[in-house]
Amino acid sequence: MDSLLIELAKLRRDANLTESIQDVDKILEQLEAARESIVQDPNSASFTLAKLQNPLKHGFDKVNEDLKRVHKGQSAYGRALDKNLPHKELPFDIDGLASRPALINRAISMHLLREGQFQVASTFLDEAQENPPQPSPMPGTPNFSEMDETEVPSLKSQELQDKFSNMYAILNELKAQNLHPAIEWARANSHELEKRGSNLEFELSKLQFVWLFLGPSVNGLPNDLNNGLSGALVYAQQHFQRFQARFLKDIQQLATAMAYSSNLKDSPYYRTFDIETAWDDVSTSFTREFCSLLGLSAESPLYLAATAGAIALPTLLKLYAIVKEKRTEWTTRSELPVEIALPKSMIFHAIFVCPVSKEQTTDQNPPMIMPCGHVVAKESLQRLSKGGKFKCPYCPGESILSQAREIIL
Ligand SMILES: [Zn+2]
Structure with a gap:
């Protein structure tokens, strides 16, 4: 496996598209410059175009060369993959889900929607509707064919798309270190969040306080009264009232930390103000709470099922071979006869x-x-x-x- 990792590193180093992109950008620049000069002096058009010919040809040759290197790298990696992971036929005579294609299509559309791939999801849904899949149960697999495939609840795709695009808009703002839209969302949903025992609204507001507290040298916001210590104080006065009943101790600590503002590093509150992972943390919590209010898990079930399946596959293949060789049958119905060690994050x-x-x-x-x-x-x-x-x-x-x-x- 080590040799495969070395090949992967090589692929990333030598066969990436960075240079191709730079070279294409260069061509675009030349074309734009030519257009600009033609706009300014239409009479110069034929001269400008003639002058463009050689550099453009050179540019395209360069892009082709870049791509050749990428292809070469990819085929070398492909060979390394074949060598390290020899192709083994999977026993495809069992397909436990062949009788529920509509359900699988629904899971795929749902996955695409929640990953924010709205365009792909919409194309997928259209195509699935045009060519509805036919259940084809296989012998020896659970037969759901008596179940009406139309029972699969229809996906309210437009509604879901609207909700998820809202989620991604807020996540993008969080990535740009702007907490306001997330705080607004949490406030609008505070009742439901509180019912779930979620701290999200306070966590976001607390980070906003810390973010202001750390001041312009860290947060890059304008250096005025709305920023730094004074900005944090005003923010706390305006917004922390509503959290007093539940988070009094945290608020007291934040207030006391103000006394240490000149020497935060050596204060007992150092951890609270160490925000290295804070933005990722609030993004994760926000995603989890947002999905849970939609009645969905934070991770895509399709992703989890596929990953768990990939982990289980070697064990299941071994089991399949043994069962086949000994001509025995898999007797337990609701339980696997072997243990599949899944990582903790996959155990619910x-x-x-x-x-x-x-x-x-x-x-x-x-x-x-x-x-x-x-x-x-x-x-x-x-x-x-x-x-x-x-x-x-x-x-x-x-x-x-x-x-x-x-x-x-
Ligand atoms: Zn006992």
Whole structure:
């Protein structure tokens, strides 16, 4: 894999388009200059055009040469990929989703919309509507064909597009270090955000305070009374009132920090004013809250599913080979027979494995807590109790079945 990384570095270094772009820009400049001089003196047109011929030819040759280098780099990388990752046929005789093409199209459109690829999404939706996909369930895969494909809820694409373009407009402002549109949005939605226990509105306002506090040398805003310490103070007086009930301690700390303004670096509040990651952090929180108010997760589900699938693929291929070789069948329905180690960021639901039966709990066999506080799966509990009083397998506690309560993870 190391040799592949070396090839990738080479590709980035030698085969990027920077020079091509510069050379194309040069040609554009020459053309624009020629147009300008023709506009100023129309009589000079033929002379100007004649003069342009050689430099233009030279320019185009240069662009072609640049591109040759890029092609060369790309094919070298392609060869390295083939060598390092030899092509293996995937067993395509199983396609668990072949019976739900409309659902897949919906997931793709949704992904494009939430990534801000509005034009692509609209083309995709148009084409999908013109050529509605036909379900083609395969033998041995879950058959959803009885389900009506029209049941797939239609995507309110225009509405979603409007919302997401608003989100991207605000994110762009955040990138340009302008907090105002994000704060306005958070204020307009403060009721819903608060209901979710979100701190977003305060976090944004706090950053605005810090941003002003750090002054013109950091924030690049005009050096006047609305900036620096005085600007931060005015901002706090105008806007922090509404946060007092929930964030009094933070506000007190921000106020006390003012006393250290000349020597912030050595103050106990240094961390609050270290905003290296603050803009990225608020952008992430903003995206998460914005999506959650739309009833969506912060990460694209399609992206997550595809990434998790790519991680799981080697294990699943191995499993597939074993199942095929031993001619056994995959017997569990709602659970994979092997564990797929996914990164923490991809794990959304806590799972519970019963310490008695060693089985993962399910909706039908949920975890049950006994009065002593120990937890086992429902089926294990039923086996233990045999209807009467029984002793917990982990402590001397005794209980009866009806005292156990289901745990919702
Ligand atoms: Zn116990």
